[in-house]
Amino acid sequence: MTTVIAFIFMFGLLVFIHEFGHLIFAKRAGMLAREFAIGFGPKIFAFTKNETVYTIRLLPIGGYVRVAGEDPEIIDLKPGHHIGLEFNDEGKVNKIIVNNKSKHPNARVIEVEHVDLDHQLIIEGYEIDEEDEKLHFDVDRHANFVMDERETQIAPYDRQFASKRPSQRAMQLFAGPMMNFLLAIVIFLILGIVQGVPTDEARLGEIQTNTPAEEAGFLANDEVIQIEGEAISTWEEFTTIVRANPGEELEMTVLRNGNTESIAVIPAEATIEGPEGEEVIGQIGVYQAFEKSFLGTVEYGFTKTYETTSLILTNLGMLITGQYSIDMLSGPVGIYDATDQVVQTGFMNFLMWTAILSINLGVINLVPLPALDGGRLLFVGVELLRGKPLEPEKEGIFHFVGFAFLMLLMIIVTWNDIQRLFL
Template sequence: MNVLQLILLNVLLFFVLVTVHEWGHFYFARRAGILTREFAIGFGPKVLSFVKGETRYTLRLLPIGGFVRMAGEDPELVQINPGQRIALAIQDDKVTHIYLNDLDSRRDALQGVVEDIDLEHKLFVRVDVDGVLHKFAVHPQAMMVSKDKETQIAPWDRQFGSKTVGQRALAIFAGPLMNFILAIILFISVAFMVGTPLPDRIRIQSTVDSSAAQKAGLMAGDVIIEVNGEKIAGDSKKLTGLIQDSANKPMSWVVERDQQLLTKQVTPVLTADNAIRVGVSLGPDTRPATISEAFQFGWKNMVLYSTLILDGFGKLATLQVDMDELGGPVQIVQFTSEQAAAGWPQYVNWMALMSLYLGLFNLLPVPALDGSRLVFLGLEALRGKPIDPNRESMVHFVGFAMLMLLMIAVTYNDILELIKG
């Protein structure tokens, strides 16, 4: 597999995992009626951006995550205050556009000074036009235009904070949930790709170039039936023992290939380090997995890997892991490339594992992660009133800064490992 293919498969891994996660937030926010201002993959400067419906979709430069910006989660970027001069575009007796600058160029708009305005609850604006007060209703999807940048207003019923605790919690939890769903789908797919092992049949997975196996004509996919007249079935220990007793001695191997039995003469080689090699990697023969077997395989891997990941989080939280042992983006790229080079089953299994990891990691009660936001919603449900938004925002900001510092630290470790070779 060439370098370009490996790069594309690394990009695909990041894009799929982050997109699925953010789509979960986006979909359930939309279902709850929340205005979603932006759906972003990556952070930092915009590389690609377009608007569809009410949402701006962006691809950003730094591949370290993504976000869905919901109305009301942060203070609105554009504020209009009494005494400010604005221009209004009116259609069917409702304001559709509110212009904040370059007013002289808005020839088809009505200009005036704001006397009173409410763009959240009552949706109206009262302006003084040449000494005469005029009151206009504002369309719930009206646009505010500042320096040619349009921002849709967010009435209270379209804001994140207006929804029930349950609706908000679902919109937050849906990100990790989509990662879990993707993980089990991919684990099930791996089961269909590799099949169900047959314990009584051993198959050659690969052969080493210029090895005794290749010289004898053995090939990947051959099923070993018998060696020197002895049935092998699924007994790999017996096969290994026969090889170890036959250094530089011809052996008679009977293999099954394309439903035909073939006899090959194989001579194990005694290497310089006194190891006796044939030059094959072995694995169980397989048959196509049934739907039931594939689902069992997928669920078993979900439980197994979840246990391992959570155990790792526990060791990290209790400082049982040395910082030097932590890997970052560079190591992830390296391992992803190795799995991709090993074949599609390994790559898909790795993508499933990473999706599961991303889902579980985001549920940790760490500020700036989804788990922390769910904790705040839980506290709100217990108290009967929300936490001060400014305090919550500060907690998430500090948490995000700490995560970025951790990212820098593990990336530094990655670079040191590369330098050390």
Template sequence: MDTTIAFILIFGSLVFFHELGHFIFAKRAGIMVREFAVGFGPKIVGITKGETLYTLRLLPLGGYVRMAGEDMDSVELQPGFRVGLVLNSKEQVIKIVLNQNKQQQDMLFLETERADLEKGLWIEGYDEEERLVRYSVSRKAVITENGKDTLIAPYDRQFNSKSLVKRAMTIFAGPLFNFILAFFIFLTIGLIQGIPTYEPIITGVNEDSPALEAGMQKGDLVTKIGEEKIATWQELASKIQASAEQPLTFEFVRDGEVIQSSITPKAIEQNGETFGQIGVLYESPVEKNPLKAVAYGAEQTVTWMVKIFELLGMLITGQFTIDALSGPVGIYKATEEVAQYGIFNLMNWAAILSINLGIMNLLPLPALDGGRLLFFLFEAIRGRPVDRQKEGMVHFVGIMLLMVLMVVVTWNDIQRFFF
């Protein structure tokens, strides 16, 4: 598969499912979603369905779900504003037109005195005969400005009107869906390719090796080393590697016959360490079982979550530096290498990236989902929310710092791969 196509498909899928988590939980909570975007920057294509604009944007570096009330998108009609009103048969305002000077059919003009477009849903002002009048505003009214229509957002449809639990779940749902996506990718691999059994079955014997000299053959199933039972290849390899130049008694089964043989692992030095080797090859047998595929998907998801947390711990403790991190360029190059080994390796890589994206977003850093969840925790402890302007400033600073970090990481990737 072409690397560019593979990268776009993988990264696009991870972003899509992340934002889909936010979107689904927002809708379940009754929050108005104004836009569902994959990518940042200029819009390539956009489709409006219901109250949501679905867009594909130029820069494939992320995405967002824009929720009503979350980004201070409400329109305030100040006293003296001249607006055009369109009413329905119930004398409710269904459209408020700003910057409108020309008279249109069925449109009333009003010089605004006061308005409440969130809770009370009314607008009051002076009509063309200078009478003070008040009109109720429909919950589905539209504000038109410079030809662009925007639905009003009654307060109960706004993000901040919802309970702490609903807001927290809406934010947490993004990373959660990344973990769910990883599980289903691993599950699909298990269903199609099969699940590794890790049985200690020899699949090849090297020439001039201790194993060949001892009579070991392809297909032998190792069951014991000395008095220690062997159930998996990992146990077999670990025992051999720890026993360099030490005679071991192997028990293995060949065509139903139990055979014993003494083998002394050869000492091999690598990176300043010595380990044993007997010269056998291994390729894990696979088993196709739907129930075990489900367990395999869950096991792999948890295993990689633990590994990524371990790597984060190493970064925090200084065991490796920021130079070891990779950005989009590094991920692209890694995708290029993985793609050479087939579709299943590419799927495995996509699942790992999805878990990584979920965990990175849960870090308690400003502008990330974890940072927002941290503010919700403060709210739960204090009993009242943090001032929205202060929180917004913290997230803004966080976005700036993340952008700087992205530039540094990308520059390191460019130097590493192209210079």
């Protein structure tokens, strides 16, 4: 049950922060944000505030902010349509009844001849069966379509995504990944404040129980200064040698309370997934030592985010070049299983895991693929180079195909996750 709560919290936080970035910058630019959703599929919960519908949906595979004009509008009035009109106190149309007009006995029913809800905000047409006089109606900027008794606010052109400057659109698209990077920085700062930041020296922190390190007699705060007679000075040098010698005895010299001691240890064998498949490495069961420092904590927040981003980009490059197999990717099932293992190691490790996934979400969304933020940013860049945008229909098809591909990839990855868990 703890893992379920942790996963829901983590997933909700990552998606909320990402989509909140999109939402805030959409509203700052004057765009009409129709929906803020966590998850996909059927609605579980929804409420409306300040023009935006906030929803939680069933499938935990992401989220979205639906901005007017970013995708084709759901309702498109054409000449010949029969619609009902209701008016506000100023005599402007404030409700456009698309169907079920019999449920609105006070609505004025007309046959549409001309409509412009983007720029002029007008509807022209005739009374049903009375085509003698063409009627002209001004439409309120905040009027609603009513279809199947559900209201959807109209979006004048200046409230649509496409009406904004390229810089505003680019910022709105980039804001989601940006918020994920900022979240990671904040989490690393919290970790630095609570438990300190890792030291550069090869100094040992917590010694795990029932491990080669405990059996050999290592103690917390021991500083390893030599391995097999070779001087070492950094944690990276220490871990590199240990990892490279599974099952091989290593003679280590440690500095303890100002004195040196010699300790022999045999790293246990551990199997991990590497670029070329399974790889056996050595582990002795120790954590890196931590120290508390305000400036060190601030530096740690940014450098750890940068290092993690670089590592994810390297792995992504290896996936693209074929050095990693698609079988090594994980979807929601695999992430849940990994979260279960992390939760058992403690809350601090869970926070670290959350920060890493936040960075991963930010990086993946910036990949220039259709339906991702990076793909939409690519179209903004193409527009700047061409001096004009691509046709909305072509861009829509491009993103639709891309979304279908991503859903197929998600199915494949999830199936691989299930196979790894149960087969």
